[in-house]
Amino acid sequence: MPRIGVFVCWCGSNIGGVIDCPKLAADAGELPGVVLSTEYKYMCSEPGQNSIIQAIRDHRLDRVVVASCSPRLHEETFRKTLARAGLNPYLFEMANIREHCTWVHNKEPEKAQVKSLALVSRAVAKANLLEPLFPSSIPMTKRCLVIGGGIAGIQAALDVADAGHEVILVEKEPTIGGNMVKLDKTFPTLDCSACISTPKMVSVSTHPNITLYTYSEVAGVDGYIGNFEVTIRRKASYVDHSECTGCGDCQTKCPTKVPSEFNLGLSTRKAIYIPFPQAVPNKPVIDAANCRYFTTGKCKVCQKICTTEAIDYEQQDTVITEKVGAIVVATGYQLFDWAAAYGEYGYGRYPDVVTGMHFERLVNAAGPTGGKIQRPSDQSEPKTVVFIKCVGSRDPAKGKEYCSRACCMYTAKHAHQVLEKIPGANVYIFYIDVRTPGKGYEEFYQRTISDGAVYVRGRVSKIYQMGDKLVVRGSDTLLGRPVEVEADMVVLASAMVSSSGIQDVARMVSVQVDKDGWLQEAHPKLRPVETHTGGVFVAGSCQGPKDIPDTVAQASAAAAKVCGLLSREELATDPMISTVNQAICTGCGLCVPACPYQAVELKTITERIPGHAPRERTVADVNSGLCQGCGACNVACRPGAMQVKGFTNDELVAEVDAICL
Amino acid sequence: MKYAYYPGCSLHATAREYDQSTREVCSALGIELIEIPDWSCCGATSAHSTSHLLSVALPARNLTLAGKMGLDIAVPCAACYQRLRYAQIELDQNEGVREKVAAVTGTVYENKADVKSLLEVVASLDPEYLKSKIVRPLDGLKAVCYYGCLLVRPPRVTGFDDPEDPQTMDNLMRACGAEALDWGYKTECCGASMGISNEAITLKLVRDILQVAEKAGADCLVAACPLCQSNLDSRQTHINRAFGTGFKMPVLYFTQLIGLALGIEPARLGLKSHFVATAGIVKFAT
Numbered sequence: 018m019p020r021i022g023v024f025v026c027w028c029g030s031n032i033g034g035v036i037d038c039p040k041l042a043a044d045a046g047e048l049p050g051v052v053l054s055t056e057y058k059y060m061c062s063e064p065g066q067n068s069i070i071q072a073i074r075d076h077r078l079d080r081v082v083v084a085s086c087s088p089r090l091h092e093e094t095f096r097k098t099l100a101r102a103g104l105n106p107y108l109f110e111m112a113n114i115r116e117h118c119t120w121v122h123n124k125e126p127e128k129a130q131v132k133s134l135a136l137v138s139r140a141v142a143k144a145n146l147l148e149p150l151f152p153s154s155i156p157m158t159k160r161c162l163v164i165g166g167g168i169a170g171i172q173a174a175l176d177v178a179d180a181g182h183e184v185i186l187v188e189k190e191p192t193i194g195g196n197m198v199k200l201d202k203t204f205p206t207l208d209c210s211a212c213i214s215t216p217k218m219v220s221v222s223t224h225p226n227i228t229l230y231t232y233s234e235v236a237g238v239d240g241y242i243g244n245f246e247v248t249i250r251r252k253a254s255y256v257d258h259s260e261c262t263g264c265g266d267c268q269t270k271c272p273t274k275v276p277s278e279f280n281l282g283l284s285t286r287k288a289i290y291i292p293f294p295q296a297v298p299n300k301p302v303i304d305a306a307n308c309r310y311f312t313t314g315k316c317k318v319c320q321k322i323c324t325t326e327a328i329d330y331e332q333q334d335t336v337i338t339e340k341v342g343a344i345v346v347a348t349g350y351q352l353f354d355w356a357a358a359y360g361e362y363g364y365g366r367y368p369d370v371v372t373g374m375h376f377e378r379l380v381n382a383a384g385p386t387g388g389k390i391q392r393p394s395d396q397s398e399p400k401t402v403v404f405i406k407c408v409g410s411r412d413p414a415k416g417k418e419y420c421s422r423a424c425c426m427y428t429a430k431h432a433h434q435v436l437e438k439i440p441g442a443n444v445y446i447f448y449i450d451v452r453t454p455g456k457g458y459e460e461f462y463q464r465t466i467s468d469g470a471v472y473v474r475g476r477v478s479k480i481y482q483m484g485d486k487l488v489v490r491g492s493d494t495l496l497g498r499p500v501e502v503e504a505d506m507v508v509l510a511s512a513m514v515s516s517s518g519i520q521d522v523a524r525m526v527s528v529q530v531d532k533d534g535w536l537q538e539a540h541p542k543l544r545p546v547e548t549h550t551g552g553v554f555v556a557g558s559c560q561g562p563k564d565i566p567d568t569v570a571q572a573s574a575a576a577a578k579v580c581g582l583l584s585r586e587e588l589a590t591d592p593m594i595s596t597v598n599q600a601i602c603t604g605c606g607l608c609v610p611a612c613p614y615q616a617v618e619l620k621t622i623t624e625r626i627p628g629h630a631p632r633e634r635t636v637a638d639v640n641s642g643l644c645q646g647c648g649a650c651n652v653a654c655r656p657g658a659m660q661v662k663g664f665t666n667d668e669l670v671a672e673v674d675a676i677c678l
Numbered sequence: 679m680k681y682a683y684y685p686g687c688s689l690h691a692t693a694r695e696y697d698q699s700t701r702e703v704c705s706a707l708g709i710e711l712i713e714i715p716d717w718s719c720c721g722a723t724s725a726h727s728t729s730h731l732l733s734v735a736l737p738a739r740n741l742t743l744a745g746k747m748g749l750d751i752a753v754p755c756a757a758c759y760q761r762l763r764y765a766q767i768e769l770d771q772n773e774g775v776r777e778k779v780a781a782v783t784g785t786v787y788e789n790k791a792d793v794k795s796l797l798e799v800v801a802s803l804d805p806e807y808l809k810s811k812i813v814r815p816l817d818g819l820k821a822v823c824y825y826g827c828l829l830v831r832p833p834r835v836t837g838f839d840d841p842e843d844p845q846t847m848d849n850l851m852r853a854c855g856a857e858a859l860d861w862g863y864k865t866e867c868c869g870a871s872m873g874i875s876n877e878a879i880t881l882k883l884v885r886d887i888l889q890v891a892e893k894a895g896a897d898c899l900v901a902a903c904p905l906c907q908s909n910l911d912s913r914q915t916h917i918n919r920a921f922g923t924g925f926k927m928p929v930l931y932f933t934q935l936i937g938l939a940l941g942i943e944p945a946r947l948g949l950k951s952h953f954v955a956t957a958g959i960v961k962f963a964t
Contacts, residue, residue: 360842366860481862483893488862 021144022053022078023137024069026060026085028115033058035119036130041084044134048141052076061091066098073102080144084112084137105149107592107663112140135676142675146668150592155642157243158342159583160185164235164522167195168565169557169572170347171217176576177345178226182583185339186221187249188231189518192296193218195349199279199374201381201388203565204430205461211295211383218297228339232302234518236336238525241616241642242552243342243588253332254302256289260327263299265291267319267328275307277385280378283393284385289319289328293383303328343552343579346536347572348522350558353409353416353512362408362480362509368394369487370480370507373427380434390438392506395485399505401443402435403489404428405477409512411449417512419533423564424510425452429462431508432470444470445502447477447491455566473500480507513562526553527614535561546575549645550614554578593663594644595651597637602658604635608650616643617650681752681799682744682791683711684762686720686904688755693904695948699933700754700796702947706940707803707811711752714743720758721765723871731778737765738779738787745790754796754933756828756903757870762793763835795829797902797932798838801846808853813941814963815855821935822859822896823847824887826906827867841865847900847932854939856962861894863887868909884909885917888925898928898959900935907931912953928956938963 023045027033038056046054053076057065060083072078081104083095088111096106114133122129159182163174166188178184186193198218200210221227230249237248256267271287279292286292288308291301309316310330320328352372356365363370369392371379382388392399406424409416425448432444451472453459466472477491486503493500515534523530527550529537536555539547546554556575557568582588599622608617620638625631637650637659650659657666689697704711719725719736726733741762744751753759769776769787780786794802825844833841844865848858866887869880887910891899901907911929918925929952937947938960949956 360840364843366843479862481890482860483862483890 019050019080019145019147020052020076020078021048021050021080021082021141022069022072022076023048023051023055023082023084023141024060024065024072025054025056025114025137026065026083027056027058028085029058032085032115032119035123035126036114036133041114041130041133041137045082045084045137045141048138050080050145051141053078060085061094066094066101069095069098070102073099073104079104079108080147081109082112082137082140082144083109084114084133084140086115087113087117105151107150108144108147110140110144110147112136138675139672142671143668146665146671148662150662152589152592153641154587154589155241155243156587157583157585158245158340159183160339160341161343161345161579161583162187162235162245162247162339162341163345163347165195165347165349165516165557165559166190166193166221166229166231167347167349167557168197168214168217169349169559169568170195170345171214171221172569172572173345173347173556173576173579174227175217175220175224176573177579177583178224180576180580180583182226182580184224184227185247185249185341186227186229187233187235188229189234190292191232191254191290191302192292192298193221193229193231194295194297196374197565198293198295199381200377201384202430202434204426205455205457207430211381215295215297218295222297229298230337231298235522235525238344241640242550243582244642245341245344245552247339247341247344249337249339251335251337253305253334254300255305255308255328255330255332256301256303257327257329257332258298258300260325261300261323262325262327263291263301264324265301266322266324268301270318270322272316272318273307273309275304280385281372281375283375283378303330343554343582344526345554345556345572345575345579346522346526346528346559347556347575348516348519348559350513350562351516353514355408355416355509355511358415359408361478362405362507363482367480367482367487367507368392369399369505370509372509372511373424373431376431376508380431380438388438390435390506397505398439399435400439400441401445401502401504401506402432403477403487403502403504403507404432404444404446404510405489405507406446406448406510407476407512408509409514410510417514417533419512419562420452421510421513421562422452423513423562425450426455426458426461426564428508428510429453429465429470433461433465433468436465436468436470445489445504446470446472447489448472448474449476455564475500513558515559519559526550528553528555535559546571546578551642551645552582590641591646593661594641594646595639595648595659595661597639598658598660599636600658601656602636603656604637605655606635606637607653607655608637608659611649611653612644613647613649614643614645616640616645679708680710680712680749681794682747682749683713684717684720684740684744684751684753684758685713686753686755686758688904688908692908693755695951696754696904696907696931696933699931699937699942699947702942703800703933703937703940706937706942707800707808709752709799709803712747712749714740714747714751717743720755720761722757722761726761731775731782733761734765734768734775735779735782737762738769739783739785741766741769741789741791741793742783742785742787745788748790750792750794752794752796752799754902754904756795756826757905759793759795760828760835766793767835795836795838795902797829797846797850800933800936801850805849805853808850812854812939814939816851816935816939816962817855817964819856819935819959819962820859820895820897821851821856821900822861822891822894822898823851823864823900823932824868824891824902824906824910825864826901826903827865827870829902830865847902850932850936851900854936856935856939859894859896861890861896863890868906870905870909873909873913880909881913881917881920884913885921885923888914888917888927889923891927892925896927897962898930898956900932901929902932914954926954928952928954928959930956930959935959
């Protein structure tokens with residue numbers, strides 16, 4: 018028979034001011050199994066905890082119930098108290114008579130008294146059935162996978178690598194750098210984006226702890242925290258990068274021109290190409306879909322010209338596997354496809370209606386125009402430029418409900434750049450609100466206004482081409498009247514949306530995607546870089562729209578979490594996870610799809626029953642590294658073979674009986 | 679192909695040439711139109727701006743009459759089309775309205791007849807069939823198609839074409855050999871019945887439409903609504919006087935241009951009853 022001690026906490030007047038704690042303790046003393054029931058002003062305080070330890074010793078208690086606040090607040094505290102007294106910390110149960118009772122029923126103390134006793138009875142009923150639980154340990158592979166080589170992935174990889182751990186960085190494009198390296202200057206300090214990001218790209222490629230796989234994609238993730246096995250598909254580049262010197266002769270001679278992805282179609286590249294001069298790695302790949310040799314069977318100019326014989330048309334995709342202990346997802350964002358949604362802006366028919374990213378390339382000294390702001394239609398210098406904010410953002414009818422966060426600032430920067438580079442230019446900015454929460458941001462916005470940018474509060478309802486002008490019609494909601502601007506160029510601040518492959522990546526690493534397509538962090542405030550899957554972290558704009566400072570901060574935060582994890586030799590696992598009673602498991606397999614963490618699988622066991630030949634049977638098996646103790650399998654299990662330790666069926670039924678019977 | 683034909687009041691009065699050309703073109707293309715017997719007002723402006731019930735009850739009556747014929751309805755006028763569609767959606771979704779309408783009209787509405795704009799009906803023909811019927815293609819004619827505000831909007835009511843860049847009429851014009859120019863005022867408002875209560879607004883709106891059409895290099899405007907056509911055509915002299923402009927932009931119904939391309943005599947298409955002479959356009963039909 019268990020020997021249960023009940024400790025009622027007054028929590029000052031939080032509980033003691035509403036109910037009669039001595040009476041509650043006396044009533045609880047009558048419950049089955051209770052050998053000691055007492056009360057104290059603050060159970061969580063040093064003397065309170067010591068009194069529990071003393072009572073455990075004096076009364077040979079083997080179960081402890083504390084009736085106080087929420088287990089979220091002090092369950093860990095009291096478990097440690099039990100451990101200090103030499104008791105298994107899981108022989109502890111808490112009754113929440115503060116949040117669940119005295120706080121909400123402080124106007125009806127009699128009823129609160131009755132409810133408190135019911136809650137304590139529940140805890141005592143469960144305590145009678147508690148079993149000691151023991152955490153197990155799993156080994157730790159001290160390597161980290163980073164998915165995505167934009168600034169978030171670069172920063173996370175460098176931080177983890179600098180801490181002395183091995184990092185595998187996987188990027189699907191032929192170069193790392195992501196969106197940031199395409200930008201011209203960065204707000205609010207106007208430092209050159211390439212100048213601050215390309216050195217980091219080089220650091221990645223030269224870091225002894227980083228293995229870089231560009232032009233590669235993660236094809237599968239198996240395993241669990243500390244022990245992931247990752248399959249990576251390396252796309253055939255048809256260039257042997259170990260032989261290639263990156264001289265660039267092949268791309269000079271290649272006869273096929275296609276629109277450059279890096280310049281968003283504002284210039285062309287060759288079929289064998291290095292995306293941009295500072296690319297990392299600075300070696301070309303062949304775009305087989307456009308290569309003359311691959312499409313017609315004739316050409317091979319690049320092979321003929323290559324002095325190191327690096328061109329290999331026979332190259333195939335290769336698949337490699339890597340073992341890692343932690344994963345950082347940093348897959349970034351792309352721009353909302355405004356042309357498909359905004360007919361009133363011409364469905365992308367007008368060449369001089371461009372996105373902010375196009376503008377970045379147009380104003381970039383290394384861009385297709387050498388930094389001269391020119392209209393894509395006729396290469397003339399625009400005199401009147403209209404900027405439209407929130408295209409696809411804050412527009413649930415056509416795009417996304419959320420704010421993309423960076424557009425107010427980059428539009429202010431673009432306006433500043435137009436006014437700086439084009440003397441006498443007119444700049445109009447249509448906006449809903451101007452949001453500038455950041456260090457130096459509001460000051461930058463005010464400076465843009467004093468530069469001469471005209472901010473018009475209202476949305477644009479229509480853009481149409483009239484001769485070589487674009488007529489932009491909108492409303493000025495402060496003046497309450499329609500306005501029309503004849504513009505030479507229109508720049509749309511189109512919304513940030515998550516990268517196209519995010520669903521696949523999310524599925525592979527078992528991370529939820531939220532309603533807007535972003536990866537779901539474990540807690541929006543207190544666990545911003547963790548996910549609900551152990552060992553998987555998020556960094557940068559795959560978790561939500563972000564500007565560069567926030568992205569880098571989050572990437573470093575994710576790296577710190579990874580380093581914390583990788584610093585351990587092995588991991589203690591929460592013992593409150595599912596377990597299978599294989600003797601009664603029928604092997605029906607309903608628990609397998611019920612598990613959101615892919616922690617349950619079926620396996621075949623051999624049963625030996627005395628007097629019978631050994632026979633094989635299929636049963637469920639729980640991977641303790643993956644199981645998060647959610648209990649979904651428990652609900653799905655018909656014979657009751659699946660049980661969550663610390664929340665067994667018997668325990669739950671006893672609790673319900675204690676309150677309801 | 680057989681439709682219940684709902685001409686609406688305009689086509690029996692100010693827009694006779696739309697009625698005439700519609701009947702000519704449909705008969706030439708094998709679309710049989712049977713005018714709904716005893717049709718009444720569609721519930722447009724005067725009804726729907728004063729009584730919601732009246733604005734549903736009037737079209738409900740016409741919908742019921744067409745339903746009895748067992749035919750879908752072809753509606754040439756954009757306002758009539760809009761009213762009938764609105765009423766149909768309202769009646770289908772709202773039982774309370776159905777009951778009220780039954781009480782005032784004395785007949786129970788049943789959703790039997792699908793409402794289609796005449797533009798939609800003509801455009802539903804096989805394009806190859808239409809082309810095979812063209813005997814006098816409108817080669818060299820530069821037209822801007824004007825849909826106005828009601829024909830393709832709001833999309834949940836109309837739904838047969840893109841609300842921002844409709845193409846139905848453009849494609850028909852192309853099939854007739856004309857060049858349909860891209861322009862920005864396809865779906866702007868012509869001022870509609872404001873022409874009666876506040877003419878200054880209508881004059882400005884029409885002026886803008888004509889101006890953008892002229893800048894686009896159009897030889898003529900193509901309309902699919904009697905009120906749009908009337909505003910755009912009849913007010914040009916007044917606009918020229920008020921704004922010092924010199925517009926002489928012919929405004930034709932799409933049925934008139936298709937009729938020309940089909941080789942129908944201009945007189946039978948009502949091309950003589952326009953304010954701005956259409957003779958220059960007739961010449962394109964060769």
